Amino acid sequence: MLTKTVDWLPYLPQGLDKEKLYQIFKEKAEAVPVKVIRAKDKAEAEDSIVQEMKVAGIKNAVGVPMDLVDIEAIKEKAKAAGITVSSELNRDIIEKAEFGISEFDLGIADTGTIVQDADSIHKRLVSMLPPIHLAVIPTKAIVETFLDSLEVIQKAYKGNPSNYIAYITGPSRTADIERVLTIGVHGPATLIVVCVD
Amino acid sequence: MPVDSVLKAKVNKALSDPVLRGALGKFGDEFPISRARVYEGIDFEELRTAIANAKKEVIEDFEALADQFEANLKKRGAIVHRAKDGNDVYRILKDIAKAHNAKVCVKSKSMVSEEIHLNEHLKDTMEMVETDLGEWIIQQVNEKPSHMVMPAIHLSKERCAEIFSQALGRKVEPDISQMVQLARQTLRNHFLNADIGLSGCNAAIAETGTMVMFTNEGNGRLTATMPPVHVFLVGYEKLLKNFKDLALLAKALPRSATAQALTSYVTLISGPVETLKDKVGPEVVHKELHVILVDNGRRELLTDPVFKEAGQCTRCASCLNVCPVYQLVGGHVFGHIYAGGIGSLLTGFFNSLKETDHVQEMCISCGRCAAFCPGKIDIPRLILEMRNRVRKEIPLPGMQNFIVNTLKRRGLFQFGLRQASWATALFAKEGKDGNKYIRSLPFGFNRLANWRSLPAFSSQPFRERIKTMKQEVVNKRGKVAFFGGCVIDYAYPEIGESLVRVLNREGYEVVYPDQTCCGAPAIYMGSMDVAREVAKQNINEFAKDEFDYIVSACPTCTVALKDQWVQVLKGTDSEAKAKQVSAKTLDFIKLVSNLRKEKGGALKETAATTHVATSQQINVTYHDSCHLNWDLGVKEEPREVLKAQSHINFIEMNESDRCCGFGGSYCIKLPEISQELLKRKLKNIEESKAQIVAVDCPGCLMNIRGGLDKQGSNVKALHTAQLLDGKY
Numbered sequence: 001m002l003t004k005t006v007d008w009l010p011y012l013p014q015g016l017d018k019e020k021l022y023q024i025f026k027e028k029a030e031a032v033p034v035k036v037i038r039a040k041d042k043a044e045a046e047d048s049i050v051q052e053m054k055v056a057g058i059k060n061a062v063g064v065p066m067d068l069v070d071i072e073a074i075k076e077k078a079k080a081a082g083i084t085v086s087s088e089l090n091r092d093i094i095e096k097a098e099f100g101i102s103e104f105d106l107g108i109a110d111t112g113t114i115v116q117d118a119d120s121i122h123k124r125l126v127s128m129l130p131p132i133h134l135a136v137i138p139t140k141a142i143v144e145t146f147l148d149s150l151e152v153i154q155k156a157y158k159g160n161p162s163n164y165i166a167y168i169t170g171p172s173r174t175a176d177i178e179r180v181l182t183i184g185v186h187g188p189a190t191l192i193v194v195c196v197d
Numbered sequence: 198m199p200v201d202s203v204l205k206a207k208v209n210k211a212l213s214d215p216v217l218r219g220a221l222g223k224f225g226d227e228f229p230i231s232r233a234r235v236y237e238g239i240d241f242e243e244l245r246t247a248i249a250n251a252k253k254e255v256i257e258d259f260e261a262l263a264d265q266f267e268a269n270l271k272k273r274g275a276i277v278h279r280a281k282d283g284n285d286v287y288r289i290l291k292d293i294a295k296a297h298n299a300k301v302c303v304k305s306k307s308m309v310s311e312e313i314h315l316n317e318h319l320k321d322t323m324e325m326v327e328t329d330l331g332e333w334i335i336q337q338v339n340e341k342p343s344h345m346v347m348p349a350i351h352l353s354k355e356r357c358a359e360i361f362s363q364a365l366g367r368k369v370e371p372d373i374s375q376m377v378q379l380a381r382q383t384l385r386n387h388f389l390n391a392d393i394g395l396s397g398c399n400a401a402i403a404e405t406g407t408m409v410m411f412t413n414e415g416n417g418r419l420t421a422t423m424p425p426v427h428v429f430l431v432g433y434e435k436l437l438k439n440f441k442d443l444a445l446l447a448k449a450l451p452r453s454a455t456a457q458a459l460t461s462y463v464t465l466i467s468g469p470v471e472t473l474k475d476k477v478g479p480e481v482v483h484k485e486l487h488v489i490l491v492d493n494g495r496r497e498l499l500t501d502p503v504f505k506e507a508g509q510c511t512r513c514a515s516c517l518n519v520c521p522v523y524q525l526v527g528g529h530v531f532g533h534i535y536a537g538g539i540g541s542l543l544t545g546f547f548n549s550l551k552e553t554d555h556v557q558e559m560c561i562s563c564g565r566c567a568a569f570c571p572g573k574i575d576i577p578r579l580i581l582e583m584r585n586r587v588r589k590e591i592p593l594p595g596m597q598n599f600i601v602n603t604l605k606r607r608g609l610f611q612f613g614l615r616q617a618s619w620a621t622a623l624f625a626k627e628g629k630d631g632n633k634y635i636r637s638l639p640f641g642f643n644r645l646a647n648w649r650s651l652p653a654f655s656s657q658p659f660r661e662r663i664k665t666m667k668q669e670v671v672n673k674r675g676k677v678a679f680f681g682g683c684v685i686d687y688a689y690p691e692i693g694e695s696l697v698r699v700l701n702r703e704g705y706e707v708v709y710p711d712q713t714c715c716g717a718p719a720i721y722m723g724s725m726d727v728a729r730e731v732a733k734q735n736i737n738e739f740a741k742d743e744f745d746y747i748v749s750a751c752p753t754c755t756v757a758l759k760d761q762w763v764q765v766l767k768g769t770d771s772e773a774k775a776k777q778v779s780a781k782t783l784d785f786i787k788l789v790s791n792l793r794k795e796k797g798g799a800l801k802e803t804a805a806t807t808h809v810a811t812s813q814q815i816n817v818t819y820h821d822s823c824h825l826n827w828d829l830g831v832k833e834e835p836r837e838v839l840k841a842q843s844h845i846n847f848i849e850m851n852e853s854d855r856c857c858g859f860g861g862s863y864c865i866k867l868p869e870i871s872q873e874l875l876k877r878k879l880k881n882i883e884e885s886k887a888q889i890v891a892v893d894c895p896g897c898l899m900n901i902r903g904g905l906d907k908q909g910s911n912v913k914a915l916h917t918a919q920l921l922d923g924k925y
Contacts, residue, residue, distance in 0.1 A: 028458070088479075089473075089478060089479050089481070090478070090479060091389075091473055091476075091477050091478055092477070095385075095389070110458070111458045111459040113459055113463075119470055119471055120471060121422070121470070121471040121472055121473060121478075121481055122481075124418070124422050125422070128415065128418055128419060128422060145444070146443075146444045146447045146448065146459070147441060147444035150440060150441050150443060150444055151441065153440075154440055154441070159404075159405065159440075160405065160467075161405055161407060161440070161465065161467050162467070163273065163466060163467050163468035163469065163470045163471075164421070164464070164465070164466055164467075164470040164471075165464075165465040165467075166418070166462070166463075166464060166465075167459070167462065167463035167464070167465075168461065168462060169458075169459045169460065169461055169462075169463075170461050171461065172413070172414055172415040172461055172462075173413050173414065173461055174330045174331075174377060174413060174414050175347065175413075175455070176329070176330040176331035176334070176347060176348070176349055177330070177331075177334075177349065177352075177354050177357050177373050177376060177377070178220060178353065178354050178357075178373065179220070179223070179224055179347065179350065180354075180373050182373055182374050182377045184377070184378075184381070185330060185377055185380065185381055185413075185414035185415060185416070186328065186381060186384065186385075186388075186414050186415035186416045186418075186419055187414065187415025187418065187419075187461070187462070188415075
C-alpha cells in the first residue's frame with residue numbers, strides 16, 4: 001500500500017526526457033547548494049542514505065514510512081554503523097535528531113526544486129526540525145518547470161490541492177545581516193536529494 | 198524652495214551614516230548585476246506583461262474573487278474574517294487569543310502587520326515574537342523595517358551583536374554565522390511553545406483558496422506547522438485568479454526580490470493542516486486556520502481609476518533596490534512603513550496622504566524603477582499623480598507656490614527670465630571651458646551654487662537669435678517646429694543654434710513658434726492644474742499641419758509634449774490637438790537618427806561642414822539623461838550617431854544611465870541628495886578618460902558642466918547638438 005494519499009506519478013507530462021531533466025536538475029540543485037545522489041534501485045538508495053549518515057558523523061536520525069525506500073531496512077543497515085533511526089511520530093525525538101529522511105513527490109529541473117504533499121505532520125517535522133534533511137524522489141518524476149508542477153498537482157487532486165504543498169530549493173538561508181549569505185537558519189543547513197530510478 | 202526642516206534633518210542624518218551608506222551602496226551596485234544574471238534566458242517584458250495582465254484581471258474583479266477565495270477556504274474548514282482596518286484585525290486576533298488562552302504568538306513576515314502596528318496593539322494580549330531574523334532584530338530595538346524584503350539592511354553586524362547581547366543577556370560577538378545560530382536556538386523554543394502562528398502571504402489564489410508564502414529561512418514553515426492555531430493576514434491585492442497564475446509570480450518574485458531563481462521554500466496552504474494535539478502529540482489533529490482578509494485602504498486603491506495600477510505590485514522591492522535616492526538615504530527617510538517608489542504610493546492609501554508627503558517628495562523622477570518593475574507599474578508617473586493629490590491637501594509653501602503659479606502667467610514668466618540675464622551677468626565670470634558661470638550670489642543664495650557652478654543667463658535669448666539666423670537648408674525635405682524649453686532659450690541659446698544648423702543639413706527648415714514653459718516643472722511640483730493651463734497656452738501654436746516634426750532638445754520638454762500634454766488636456770477641447778502634437782514629437786537625437794537612417798542607413802553625416810578640425814580624434818563619452826532613456830526609451834540612437842562620426846572615439850563610461858542629480862526643482866529642494874548623485878556622475882566621467890561628455894538634456898548639461906567647472910576639470914560637457922554641429 002502506498003504511504004501517500006494521492007499518487008502524482010500518473011499525472012506527469014507525457015514524453016519526459018528523463019536523463020536530460022535529471023542532468024539539469026542535478027546542475028541547478030548543486031548550485032543552490034544541494035547534494036544530489038542517484039541510485040538505481042531501492043537497495044542502492046538505502047545504502048546511500050546510510051552512507052550519508054556516516055559521512056555526516058551523526059548518531060540519531062528520524063524518518064517517515066516511504067515507498068521508494070524501506071525505512072525498516074534503513075534502520076537495520078544504520079544499526080550496523082551504530083546509528084539509531086526512529087520512525088516514531090514523537091516531536092521531541094524528531095526535534096533532537098540530527099538527520100531527517102522523507103520522500104518527496106516531484107522534482108523541478110529548472111530550479112533544482114523538490115515538491116511534496118506535506119499535509120502529514122510527520123513528513124513536515126522530519127524535513128524541518130533536524131539540521132540535515134535527506135529527501136528521496138523518483139528520478140522519473142522530474143518535470144521541467146514550476147508551471148509543470150502546478151499542472152501535475154491540479155490534475156492529481158482534481159483541482160483541490162492538498163492542504164499543504166511544500167516546495168524546497170536548497171537549504172534554509174538568510175542574508176538579513178549585512179546581506180551576507182548564511183546557511184541554516186530555522187530549517188536544515190544541509191539538503192541531500194537521492195533520486196531513485 | 199526648502200522642504201520642511203524635519204525631512205532635511207532626516208536626509209542629512211542618513212547621508213552622514215557610514216553604515217547605511219556602505220550597506221545600501223554595496224547592495225545598489227551588486228543587485229542589478231545579480232538580477233540580470235538570474236533573468237538570463239527569460240524574456241522579462243513578456244513575463245511582466247503577463248503578470249500585469251493577470252493582476253489587472255484581478256483588480257477589475259477583486260470583490261468576486263475574494264468571495265470565491267473565502268468560499269473555497271470555508272469548504273475546507275478554515276475560518277475567514279474580513280477586516281476593514283487595523284482595529285478590526287486587533288479585535289479578531291484578541292478574540293482568537295482569548296478563546297485559546299494564548300500566551301505566545303510566533304510571527305513570520307507580514308508587511309500588513311507592520312502597516313497596522315500590530316505588535317504594539319497586541320503586546321498586552323500575548324507575547325508577539327517576530328521569527329524572521331531581520332524582523333526579530335529590529336523588534337528588539339523597536340525599529341521599523343527599512344526595506345520590504347531585508348528589514349534590517351540599515352544595521353551593521355556590530356550593531357546586531359549589541360542587539361543580540363542585550364536581548365540574550367550575554368556578550369555576543371559580531372560574527373554573523375554565530376548570531377544566526379543563536380537566533381535558531383532562541384527562536385526554536387518559541388516555535389515549540391507558541392500557541393498561535395501568524396503569517397503574511399504573497400499570493401491568495403481564488404480558484405483553490407490557497408495561500409502562498411515565499412520564504413528563505415524556514416520560519417514560515419515552522420509558523421505554519423508548530424502552533425495549534427494559524428492565522429494568515431491577507432491583503433486584497435494579493436489575490437490571484439487561477440492556480441496556474443502562481444507560476445508567473447514564482448518566476449518573477451524571487452528573481453526581482455533577491456536575485457534567486459526560487460526562494461528556499463514556497464509553501465502552499467489551502468486548508469487546516471495536520472498538527473500534533475496539545476503541541477506534542479502523538480495524537481494528530483487538524484489545526485484551527487483563520488484567514489483575515491485585510492482592507493485598510495486597499496479597496497479604495499483597487500477601485501481608484503489612476504492608482505489601481507499600484508495593485509499590480511508583487512512587493513519584490515526591486516524599485517527600491519535600483520533607486521539612486523533610496524541607495525543614499527534608505528527606507529527610514531524614503532519610506533514610512535513601505536519604502537521607496539512603491540512605498541510612497543501605498544503609504545498614501547494604507548496610511549494617509551499626510552504620511553506619504555515626505556516619502557513622495559524624495560522621488561527625483563528619474564524613471565529608472567519603472568524599467569525594473571515586474572508588475573509593469575509606471576511608478577514615477579503615479580508618484581507625480583500622488584504629489585498632485587498631496588498638494589491639493591497640503592499646499593506648497595508660499596515661495597514655491599508663487600513660482601509654480603508664475604508659470605501660467607506667461608508675460609510675467611518671460612519677463613522674469615529676461616531680467617535674469619542682467620542679474621546673473623553682475624556675478625558672472627568665464628570658466629576654464631570658455632562658458633560663463635555665476636561666481637557668487639548674494640543673500641544666502643550661494644547654497645544653490647556652492648556645490649556646482651551655475652551658468653550666467655544669455656544676454657539674447659534664442660527666441661530673439663532665431664529671427665536673425667540665416668537658414669541654409671540643403672535639399673529641403675520639410676519643416677520642423679522647435680520647442681526650445683526655458684533652459685535652451687535663456688541659458689544656452691547656442692544649443693538651439695546648433696540644432697538649427699544640424700537640421701538644416703538634414704534638409705529641414707526650423708521654425709520657432711511662439712511658446713512658453715512646457716509645464717513639466719509644475720507637474721514635478723505636483724500642480725497638474727498649472728500644467729494644464731500652460732499646455733493650453735502652447736498647444737495652438739504647435740498643432741499645425743505644416744510641421745512634419747516637432748522637436749525638442751530637452752527630453753523633459755519632449756516628455757511633456759509627447760505624453761504629459763495628452764494627460765493633462767484629456768477631456769478638454771484641446772485633447773485632439775494634444776494627440777496631434779504627441780504623434781509628431783521627437784527628441785532631437787532620435788530625429789537625427791531617424792532622418793539619417795532614412796537616407797540609406799548611413800548615420801554618418803553626408804555634408805561635412807563642421808567648424809572644428811575633424812582631423813583630430815576626440816574621446817567622447819555619453820551620459821544618458823533619465824527622461825530620454827527611461828521615459829522615451831532612447832538609448833542606442835545617440836551612441837549610434839556619435840560612433841558614426843569618424844573623428845569621435847566613443848568611450849562608454851560606468852553607470853552611464855545613472856541620474857546626474859539635476860532633477861529640475863529637485864536640486865533646489867534637496868541639494869544634499871543632488872550633490873551626492875552628481876559626485877558619483879563626475880567620478881565616472883573622469884574615470885572614462887574622455888575629453889568630452891555628450892548629453893542630450895540641457896538640465897543634465899547645466900548640472901554636469903557646473904560640477905566639472907567647480908572641480909577644475911579638463912573635461913568639456915556638450916549637448917549632442919553642439920557636438921554634431923561641430924561649433925563649440
